[in-house]
Amino acid sequence: MSPRDQGAVAAPGVGSDPVAADPAVPPRRSDATRAAILRAARERFAADGYDRATIRAIATDAAIDPSMVMRYYGSKERLFAAAAEFDLRLPDFGDLPAEGLGAALVGHFLDRWEEDETMIALLRAGATNPAAAQRMRQIFADQVGPAIRALAVRAGVSSPGGEPALPVEQRAGLITSQLLGLALTRYVLLLPPVVGMDRAELVDWLGPTIQRYLLGRP
Amino acid sequence: MSPRDQGAVAAPGVGSDPVAADPAVPPRRSDATRAAILRAARERFAADGYDRATIRAIATDAAIDPSMVMRYYGSKERLFAAAAEFDLRLPDFGDLPAEGLGAALVGHFLDRWEEDETMIALLRAGATNPAAAQRMRQIFADQVGPAIRALAVRAGVSSPGGEPALPVEQRAGLITSQLLGLALTRYVLLLPPVVGMDRAELVDWLGPTIQRYLLGRP
Numbered sequence: 001m002s003p004r005d006q007g008a009v010a011a012p013g014v015g016s017d018p019v020a021a022d023p024a025v026p027p028r029r030s031d032a033t034r035a036a037i038l039r040a041a042r043e044r045f046a047a048d049g050y051d052r053a054t055i056r057a058i059a060t061d062a063a064i065d066p067s068m069v070m071r072y073y074g075s076k077e078r079l080f081a082a083a084a085e086f087d088l089r090l091p092d093f094g095d096l097p098a099e100g101l102g103a104a105l106v107g108h109f110l111d112r113w114e115e116d117e118t119m120i121a122l123l124r125a126g127a128t129n130p131a132a133a134q135r136m137r138q139i140f141a142d143q144v145g146p147a148i149r150a151l152a153v154r155a156g157v158s159s160p161g162g163e164p165a166l167p168v169e170q171r172a173g174l175i176t177s178q179l180l181g182l183a184l185t186r187y188v189l190l191l192p193p194v195v196g197m198d199r200a201e202l203v204d205w206l207g208p209t210i211q212r213y214l215l216g217r218p
Numbered sequence: 219m220s221p222r223d224q225g226a227v228a229a230p231g232v233g234s235d236p237v238a239a240d241p242a243v244p245p246r247r248s249d250a251t252r253a254a255i256l257r258a259a260r261e262r263f264a265a266d267g268y269d270r271a272t273i274r275a276i277a278t279d280a281a282i283d284p285s286m287v288m289r290y291y292g293s294k295e296r297l298f299a300a301a302a303e304f305d306l307r308l309p310d311f312g313d314l315p316a317e318g319l320g321a322a323l324v325g326h327f328l329d330r331w332e333e334d335e336t337m338i339a340l341l342r343a344g345a346t347n348p349a350a351a352q353r354m355r356q357i358f359a360d361q362v363g364p365a366i367r368a369l370a371v372r373a374g375v376s377s378p379g380g381e382p383a384l385p386v387e388q389r390a391g392l393i394t395s396q397l398l399g400l401a402l403t404r405y406v407l408l409l410p411p412v413v414g415m416d417r418a419e420l421v422d423w424l425g426p427t428i429q430r431y432l433l434g435r436p
Contacts, residue, residue: 126407127345133407140409166423173403173411174423180407181399185391189344189351189398191358193391204436205384205392209427218422 036062037069041083050080050121081131084122086139088112090147098155102211106203109179113187120187123180140176148172148214155215165217174213178206254280255287259301268298268339299349302340304357306330308365316373320429324421327397331405338405341398358394366390366432373433383435392431396424 040061044053055076059066073079089112093104113119125132149168166174182202185191197205258279262271273294277284291297307330311322331337343350367386384392400420403409415423 124345127342127402136407137409166419167411170411170415170419173409173415176409177399177403177412177424178396178427179399180402181395181397184345184398184402185395189354191355191391191394193385193388194395197388197391201384201388205431206395208430208436209396212426213423218426 033062033064033068034072036064037072037079038083041079042085045080045083045118045121046116049117050125055079077125077129078131080121080125081129081135084118084132084135086116086119086122086143088139088143088147090143092147092150092154098215099211101151101155101214102209103203103207105175105210105214106179106182106206107199109183110199110202113183120183123183124188140172144176145169145172148175151214171213175210178209178213182206251280251282251286252290254282255290255297256301259297260303263298263301263336263339264334267335268343273297295343295347296349298339298343299347299353302336302350302353304334304337304340304361306357306361306365308361310365310368310372316433317429319369319373319432320427321421321425323393323428323432324397324400324424325417327401328417328420331401338401341401342406358390362394363387363390366393369432389431393428396427396431400424 037058040058041053044058044061047053048057053076055069056066058079059069062069069079073082088109090108093101096104122132122136126136127133145168148171152168152171182194185194255276258276259271262276262279265271266275271294273287274284276297277287280287287297291300306327308326311319314322340350340354344354345351363386366389370386370389400412403412
């Protein structure tokens, strides 16, 4: 246990922000404690999944008392929303012809959801928890929007020469509506016909949809 | 207050099922109490919305004690899942040419979501609550599936003569994936570009998607 963590544990009786309550503790200590909690939370959520990960295990990993985790983050759900770092790992599909981008995007997201259950956990949380919903909007703004813009520019749909049929930002929104709807029905609501379709069928059917939202017209 | 309700209120101290705990009480009384709770819950959820409707108000409307509501249903979320009766009011679009069905379905669902907030409440609940998710699968099986089948048969896509490119059940699943994804991004996650599109734009862009899932091929 590092001196920083011992210091945090040694002051369990103070108010909702131990640093604010004790002017002798420098801000850096609080920041470091938060960072240690988030680091441990990310590893636990990734390794155990949202449901099985516990505040207690995360606190143990961060070498601090569970009550400190609750003091900083209030609930497991809020900690998850704060910790969740999702790298969608969107490739630039540089070697792919433009007409294959829609199918490639569908396949990529199916693979990511299958390999990282915390992405589905964030979707569940986002439906009821404002912090998680905000995190999803941030992921959209940071990762989905720019990636779709890059693909659209490469394919010429938003070149300076021609007015696009729809702003790229809204194309990214439509793409997200179909992809998150697939995740919702397949992994969360477990709608039988959607669960029953295999990867190739889903890519075949949803690929042209994403392709049109990305580069086409209504 | 009816004699039935007075009887229910008069036995608050018994076990988790007051009827099972008292063989002198006929099953019909329990059924009638449940029916009164569900009737009151439906009206409250419809009038006040999920968040503002309270167990206390529902119990008052049903003229029984709030503890009885909790005894029968355990939580507001479970009561909601049990009470939620959603008539999607899917018309048969009998006067519409087949090529307009996709756009008509998108417009219909946008209208239903805007006019009945409990539909979005069920979507939120379904993301985290198994009973609500089960209710959504039931609505799909009872209403969406048959309606899509009727539309597909009318348009000839599943006529006995020709093998359809995709079973109608899976067509209904794909349609649901796009429509619920729209509801999720627009009304729950509040994704800015999807919130920012108006009804006509959404019908224009999603109509062809639903049309292809309903009657087309990949």
